[in-house]
Amino acid sequence: MDQALGLAPLMSSICSTAHGVAALRACENALGVEPDANEVAAREALVAAEVLQNHLWFWLLTAPELMGEQPRMAELRQVRAQLAEVTASMGGKGPWTRLGGVARTPDMARLKTSVDALDTALVTLGIAAAPPPFFEHLARITGPVGAVFRTVLNAPVAKAGVTSASASPFDAGSVATALRTFPEFAARPGPRELGPIITARHHPLVREAIRCLGHGVGARLVARYVETCAAAEALHHFAQNLQACEAREVRPSAQGQGFGGCDTSRGPLVHAVDVEQGQIVAWRVVAPTEWAFHPDGPVREALLGLTAPDVHLTKLWARWVVSTLDPCVECGVLVRET
Numbered sequence: 001m002d003q004a005l006g007l008a009p010l011m012s013s014i015c016s017t018a019h020g021v022a023a024l025r026a027c028e029n030a031l032g033v034e035p036d037a038n039e040v041a042a043r044e045a046l047v048a049a050e051v052l053q054n055h056l057w058f059w060l061l062t063a064p065e066l067m068g069e070q071p072r073m074a075e076l077r078q079v080r081a082q083l084a085e086v087t088a089s090m091g092g093k094g095p096w097t098r099l100g101g102v103a104r105t106p107d108m109a110r111l112k113t114s115v116d117a118l119d120t121a122l123v124t125l126g127i128a129a130a131p132p133p134f135f136e137h138l139a140r141i142t143g144p145v146g147a148v149f150r151t152v153l154n155a156p157v158a159k160a161g162v163t164s165a166s167a168s169p170f171d172a173g174s175v176a177t178a179l180r181t182f183p184e185f186a187a188r189p190g191p192r193e194l195g196p197i198i199t200a201r202h203h204p205l206v207r208e209a210i211r212c213l214g215h216g217v218g219a220r221l222v223a224r225y226v227e228t229c230a231a232a233e234a235l236h237h238f239a240q241n242l243q244a245c246e247a248r249e250v251r252p253s254a255q256g257q258g259f260g261g262c263d264t265s266r267g268p269l270v271h272a273v274d275v276e277q278g279q280i281v282a283w284r285v286v287a288p289t290e291w292a293f294h295p296d297g298p299v300r301e302a303l304l305g306l307t308a309p310d311v312h313l314t315k316l317w318a319r320w321v322v323s324t325l326d327p328c329v330e331c332g333v334l335v336r337e338t
Contacts, residue, residue, distance in 0.1 A: 001027060004280050005097040008271075011285065014328050017050040018262040018269050019285070020097045025260025026271040027280070028099060032256070038245045039101030042090060045238035047262060049083050052231040054265035055224060056080075059125065062323050063148045066316070072144055079121050085114040086239055093247070100248030108242075115239055122232055129236075131229050135208040138222065145225060152320075158218030161302035161321030165201065165215055166192050176259030176272040179284040186286045191297035194267025194288045195326055196223035200230070216302070217317075220324035227265070253278040264288060266326050289328045299325055311337050 008023035009016035021043050028035065035043075056079055060072040089111035093103040122128075126145030132138060138149045152158050170192075178185045197215065200206045200223045209222035259272040267288035274282035293299050302321045308314040315335040322333055 001275070001278055001280060002095075002098070004283070005099070006095055008097060012287070012328065014054060015050065015264045015266075015269065015287075017046050018264045019271070021047055022260045022262035022269050022271040022285075023273075023283075024097060024099065025262065026258045026273045027260070027275065028258070029260055030256040030258025030273055030275045031099070031250070031254050033100050033248075033250055035101045035248070036245065038104065038243050039248075041238045041242060042092065042096075042101075042104060045090065045235055045242070046087060046096070048231045048235035048238060049087055051263065051265045052228065052235060053080060053083055055228040055231060056125070058224065058323070058326070059145050059148065059228070064144065066320055066323060067148070067151050075125060075144065079118070079125070082114065082118040082121055086111065086118055086235065089114050090239060090242055091244075098247065100250040101245065103245065103247040104242065105244045106242040111239055111242070115236055119232070119236065127225075127228055127232055129229065129233055131203075131205050131226050133204075135205060135212060135222075138205075138225070145228075148221065149225075152221060153213070153218050156308075157317045157320050158213050158216070158221075160217050160306060160308075160317045161220075161324065162214040162216040163193055163298045163301045166194075166198055170194070170198075170268055172259060172261035172268060172270050175270045175286060179259075179270070179272040179286060180257070180274070180282070186284050187290065188294060189286050189290050191294040191300075192291040193298035193325070194291055196220065196227040196265075198267065199223070199263070200226040217320050217324050224324070231265075251278075264328075266328055267291070287328060292325050293327055311335060 005023055005027065009020040011019045056076060060076040064071050089107050091105040091107055096102055124143055126141045126143030138153060141149060197220045203226050205226055206223045209219040213219050255276045257274050259270060262269050269288065270286050272284045273280050291297060299322060303318060306318060308317050315333060318333045318335060322331060
C-alpha cells in the first residue's frame, strides 16, 4: 500500500498533491485510520499551496495570452519558488503520502519569513487576504489580476459562455458508490459544472457577478479570484499553526472500502478504494474535468449559440469560455466558418 500511495501524486502533474491527499483519505477511510489534527493541517496547507499555484498559472499565463499580452513568466517563477520555500519550511520527514501521517518538525522562524514573503508577492499581483467588498471595486485591483478584470468585465465576452448552475450539491460518498457500481463512471461520470463558480457561489461578490453578467465568463473570473484569495488565506492559516509531531505507526493489514475527496482549483476530486489484507485490490478515480467536459456538459452548453462579430472574435471568446471552465489537460479550440 505504501508503494501505491507513493504513486498517487504521479496521476497528474497539475494536481499531484490533491491526488496524493485524496488517495490517503480513501485508504485511511477504508482502514479506519484517523490522522491527528496536525497532520490534517499539514495536508490542508499542501493542498492550498497547489490550488494557489494553479490559480496563479491562469492569472499570469493563460489570461495574458488570451488578452494578447506576454505571459508573466518571471512573476510565476518567483511565486512558485516562494510556495516551494513555504512547503519546505513545514519540515516533513520522508514521503508525505504515508498512512496516518509523517514526522514533522516545522522551522517556525523560516516558515513565518517565507509566508510573509509570499503574502507580499501576492499583494503585488493583486491578490489580497480578502476580496474587495463590492463588484465595482474589482477594476481597482492592482497588478496582473486587476488588468484581467479591467480588460474583461466591461467587454462583451464577460457575458459569453452562460450555463445553468448545478442544482444538487456534490456528494463524494455517492460518487464513490457510483465508481464501484459502474466501471465506466470514472471516464464519463455525467454532465456537471464544478470549479470556483460552484464552490464560491454563495460569496456576495460572486452572487453580484452572476446577477450582473450571468453564469458565464465574467462570473467565473470573479469566482476564481475569490477562490485564489481563499487559497492564499488557507495556506497562511494552516502553515503558521503547524506543530511538531511524530509519525504514526499504522499496520495496513485490515480490509474495507473507503473513499477520499480533495478540493482542487477545478473542483472536487474523488478516489475510491477497496482494500483486502492490506492490499489495494480496486482503485477508481474521477477528476473534475470529466464532469465539465462531458459531451453533454457545461462546455457544450456554454458554446452553443455563441456569437461574435467575426470569426477571430468567435474563436477568442470560445477560448475564454473553455479556459474559464479550466480543463486539466492540453486542449484547443477549432472554429469552422460555414
